Amino acid sequence: MNKLKLNQKIIQSSRQYAKKIAKDIQAFIDRHSTVSVERTVLRLLGIDGVDQFDVPIVNRMVDDVLEHGDIRKGISIYIASALNASQLSLDEFTKQYLNHQVSLLDNQLIEKDQVKEVLKPYVDTQLGIIKSNRKYRDNLLEKYGESKTELYVIVATGNIDEDVIQAKAAARAGADIVAVIRSTGQSLLDYVPYGKTTEGFGGTYATQENFRIMRKALDEVGQEEKRYIKLVNYASGLCMPEIAAMGALERLDVLLNDSMYGIIFRDINMKRTFIDQYFSRLINAYSGIIINTGEDNYLTTSDAVLEAHTVTASQFINEAFAIEAHLPEKLMGLGHAFEINPNVEDSFLLEIAHAQLARELFPNAPLKYMPPTKHINGNIFRAYQQNAMFNMVTTLTNQKIHLLGMMTEAIHTPFISDRYLAIKNAQMVQNSMKSLVDDISFKEDGFIQTRAKLVLDKAHELLKEIAEDGMFNTLAKGIFAETKRTETGGKGLSGVFEQSDDYMNVISDQLEAYFDEN
DSSP states (O other): OOTTTOOOOHHHHHHHHHHHHHHHHHHTTEEEOOOEHHHHHHHHHTTOBBBSSSSSSHHHHHHHHHHHHHHOOOOOHHHHHHHHTTTTOOOHHHOOOOOOSOOOSSSSSHHHHHHHHHHHHHHHHHHHHHHHHHHHHHHHHEEEEEEESSSEEOHHHHHHHHHHHHHHHHHHHSEEEEOOOOOOOGGGGGSSSSSOOOOOSSOOOOOHHHHHHHHHHHHHHHHTTOOOEEEEEEOOOOOHHHHHHHHHHTTEEEEEEESSHHHHHHOOOHHHHHHHHHHHHHHHHTTTEEEEGGGGGGGHHOEEEEEHHHHHHHHHHHHHHHHTHHHOGGGGEEEEESSSOTTTTHHHHHHHHHHHHHHSSSTOOOOOOEETTTTOSSSHHHHHHHHHHHHHHHHHOOSEEOOOOTTTTTTSSHHHHHHHHHHHHHHHHHTTTTTTHHHHOOOOSSHHHHHHHHHHHHHHHHHHHHHHHOOOHHHTTOOTOOOOTTTTTTBBBGGEEOOOOOOOOOOHHHHHHHHHHH
């Protein structure tokens, strides 16, 4: 694929700059952990549930060590030492812990080798569930196959029972992927809500039980339709790695997981975010979950023509961070969007140039292409036209994950009928233009080639600048989405800590060993 005749040396150099950017941050990540990482360790040992005040048990345990012990050693050492001293199973210890019958802290801390030995059965059990989930998914995908371009729709009622009804209707209408939007503000909660929920604002709370309910519902439709329907949620915010773990345990297929989104758009501390994204991506890589990055969001605050290169630069950076976490290309759903003002002359050609550029730079990635939203104005007829043009670009440039635009965007949460019309619009365009991508080529040094090369050149320059200046300084300058963040600002910094010399994380150790062997 080289329709744009891109300069391969510039591409290679861009990747080298992105690699340096990621390596510099990875050196920081490797020396630090967060409270959400430690809570994830407990979840992946099998601890779940809440106390009498609805506080998650994993929060209680990590906060206990944070306040009365030395969290720099990691939660693994404390929980293993407590199990060793009490001679209780993890489940029985947890019950007694909640009743104040045993302590997580008043125990002789054991050595690392013994920690591994004590916790190995629990690690093996939980990672075994994730491994089985991956195998089950792979078998169904092999049995039913996958669409060349997968139609992705959203449900966002706030009530998981209503979400199920809408998700099933969408799947029966032809949707390949269903995303359950989270309740507004959940990304800023430093805990994960528990159990089934039926009240949310602008979306439904991401809980493990809600994951389980929706997974079961989509599996039922999948059996009827003889297709595997993929389920999406959000591994972002202050509980990023915990959501990744829950998604892996309940066989989610795609998680929105960006290395910088929380920093820029939710004002979560950059140190916290970079550490958490690494551990969450380790889990995603092991579980075979596709990540979706959030570059499309830059264009909601920045001009889609003037700042197109920031999207490309961020894609290179997200790719580099994903590689650090052992995530293969087939799981890198790098994001971009169809967000140019339709009144701009040749906007359609510009959109083709940007989409084709992403496709050629990341040929093996299941790119996630986002629909027009910024310039949708309530005119449903123009919106339907814009979405048809978006569907055309998707087909012309071989996008993989295709989030459908709704004609009622900016008016209300989509009705089932709106979603149905969006699916039929996309299917008609896909069918009527199916083979055009194989016949079409772009004029040598014409409008599309020239635009794509310009964006790549500017992205290359930006990556060089970031590599020299450092990512922390770059984010402070507001290079991405014209939003400035500081190294010590944002939410969640108090949950970041430097590891001690004897720090231990039995889950990351096991995952790293797995990737080294494979």
